[in-house]
Amino acid sequence: MSGSITFSSVQSIRGSLMVIRTNGKLGYEELVEIELENGEKRLGRSLQVSEDIAVVEVFEGTQGLSPRDVKVRFLGRPLELPVSNELLGRIFDGLGRPIDGMPEPVGVEELDINGKILNPYKREYPDEFIQTGVSVIDGMLSMVRGQKLPIFSGSGLPHDMLAAQIARQATIAKGEEFAVVFAAIGVPADTAMFFRRELEESGALKRSVLFLNLAEDPAVERIVTPRVALTAAEYLAFEEGYHVLAILTDMTNYGEALREISMMREEVPSRRGYPGYLYTDLATIFERSGRITGRKGSLTQLPILSMPADDITHPIPDLTAYITEGQIVLSKDLYHKGVYPPVNVLMSLSRLMKDGVGEGKTRADHKELSDQLYNSYSKAMDVRSLAEIVGEEGIPESSKKYLQFADAFENKFMKQDPYENRDIDTTLNLAWDVLSILPESAWTNISEKSKKVYLSVVQKRSI
């Protein structure tokens, strides 16, 4: 490696990009080290290379750089992260350098942060139910090991609280605990502190790795942070056999950093100034999850992103949902009504739920119950908006039950304490309770069999 080290000079600087002279010695996406006169060093990576020059993005930004006063060294390799299980319990910056005052961990391997292309043929279909203890998730948006399921949120909503609750409570049938990889991407320091404290208090910190790119850190670095974190996560999952939960927050900041660089490169924008390759780029992050045939661990992703102006059609949430295996959408309305977790269930979806629930996994009535809750709650929403227009008198007697049902669904089934951990039986029994408000003629999704087996149990319980 060291043989390829060459010094070079800078031609021009523009935004966080630099054009440097290379004489063809720099490869595409290879690293350069930029040394300032005062000895400070920064890292950069080539975005385009030709026979004499290259365009380089500087992760720490170009502030204070002057073409004449810097030296550039070619490192002859892409950006890598040294990995080993010594990563656990440690805190790093957004480029993967320790910031907890302890020495650099000894890596057993140096891995390219772009990861490898997982062969779809070697994937194992994710179907192991994760009990999060949160009724609305376990009952209607069930997660499985290896799923990528983001939380779509807005400012002032309790997405951090919910993510932390999931990280704290998530158990898998066999009771194996998650190792948590946390990546802060352009979030305020107190958000990072909150997660750190939550992990510490639940005793999970020693099974966690934190990568922090905070709001005040350079934006270009954000391009790298989720990749560094996922490199660690993949290693822990597929080489060390951990079940890993990766929390990435906030992916909107990532998308904005990508747009910034694209604009500096004067690329043709597609929607709202975002580059045409936003989908592909996000996919190279979110697809780094799952299970692999013959490997013990799993990598579950729980990215968090704020929807700009609460707009789910904004390119970042939109393209994310095109890639991830569902989405948990939080609702301001419900939150203002005092419902935690305020999940807009109709807009939310867990695509991998179907194979993770049912007989032998959760309970035989789970799927039908969940379908029925969706079906009835969506009818109830129609009735509710009608009642807002014509008043309760204007709606037929038979529809009024739907209003009661909706209230019970939100306040009994969905609402729970951030520290309340409900098992799946409790959740499903609650579902029967709220469903029983409606007449049986409305239960289009419930089979006679489920009625026989489970309804009687619930009715007995409530006497």
Place this chain on the structure above:
Amino acid sequence: MKVKGKITEVKGTVVKASNVSGIQMNEMVRVGELGLVGEVVRVEGDSAYVQVYEFTTGLKPGEPVEGLGSPLSVTLAPGIVGNIYDGLQRPLSTIEGYSIFRGYTAEAVDVNKAWHFFPVIKPGVKVEGGEKIGYVEETELIRHYIMVPPGVKGNLTYVAPEGEYKVNDSVAEVQNGEKQSISMLQKWSVRVPRPIKRRLVASEPLITGQRVIDAFFPLAKGGSAAVPGGFGTGKTVLLHQMASWANSRVVVYVGCGERGNEMVELLKTFPKLNDPISGKPIMQKSIMIANTSNMPVAAREASVYVGITLAEYYRDMGYDSLMLADSTSRWAEALREISGRLEEIPAEEGYPSYLASRIASFYERAGYVETLSGDYGSVSIIGAVSPPGGDFTEPVTTHTLRYVKAFWLLDPNLAYSRHYPAVNWISSYSSYVEPLSDWWGFNVSKEFETMRRQALDILFKEESLRNIVRLLGPEVLPEDEKLLLEAANMLREGFLKQSAYHEVDRYTPPLIQYYLLKLILTFYERAKEKLKGGATVEEIRSSPLYLEVIRARFNVKSKEDFEALMKKVMEF
């Protein structure tokens, strides 16, 4: 002669090479020390731009570029069916380890496997491209005909006797000036449609077992259709359902820029699902092509052409092929990305100006045809479209809707309320209704076409009544209109909705589709009479029979089931 040059520039996956005079447009090349696969996308003087199909990290100016002398082609031979390939037809099942490494090469089929060949023709006759020489049993479902490659013609001087042969062994010889040996393996350039004798008018339905499609917005064998829908509206599930149940002989499923786990789902379910007609696992008629979203973008562009060419090849044997592409938007985005790197002048939303013509010529490859050998075969194409922001006015959706002959628009509001498949019955369209109505009349029931109209009529009326209800509440409606709303509700709940995951509901043969429609419409007729006799709509809705008719889609499996329930309805 192979052209050799060197890299002068690397920008994403586009590489500029110099000193390559003589290289041809669309020629395949090997790039760099790793031998990455690429295709020439622009030639300028003695320089060329190469679209590399793999990630280019670490590539340096000065590294070699070598032309391979032929365009991107597929291998056509026994052993394709049941396989999963990447976008360049490299098999994914034979790669060591769990990741795909760069510069990977492998034969598309096992060249060492011996196949039992049966000749069907004797030497001494004149043959032309397309003529069948013999066959091997590729799977229990596919008799794979070995054909004279298109373009070859002359006297058949030799046909191998029945016996075991490998794909590269000669099984026939054609003499025309010089002797040409024919093996069981052919190559075909993916961007060139395979020749046919003539196009015919499609008149047979592609039965998918999906009620809203077969009954209301059908597709003909050899037809083209698109499924536009925002995320989560059910495109992939619908395509998986088609792949599983459609009555085509061969299915080519192209996962183009979508999730890896969705391909795994196919791999997991296909060997276990049985074809409704033959009873054999559908894996035996399926070919999968995976360029998942984390795989390099350029191969995404190629993957749909690889898929369509394979579908055409089986069509040429006289089969009905079905090609499914999820999602064509990712293919269009790949075009955009390549175009951007080449600094072409963009048209709408950054897409190149040739987007529309590319989409048109892709769907043009669908068709019901007479093959070169005089058989009838078809390629049907169904493409998912993923509009950003669910906006159907964006370029890929608008251009696609111009060229397909049926489209099933997926409605986010239906999806939010878990009405699946979320096909909007007001705005979806099929131009095949008319040409296929005879088929339903002959094979299912003469009254089917009338019932279909009645049902749609109820749904259209519901739509206009709903606008009133939304403003004034249902109480303002007279009883007969309230009853119409109930009939519409029964059609939605009992016919249009169809669960992909329910053992019975997921596939409904045409006759049962007719039964279900008949039950609902008859119930409605009976209810109208009861209403005249003084009953209220509330009484009708809360009768157990109402729920039983709605739930018939889970329970009615046979004529007996139908007749038993029909009796109750008549007595209602």
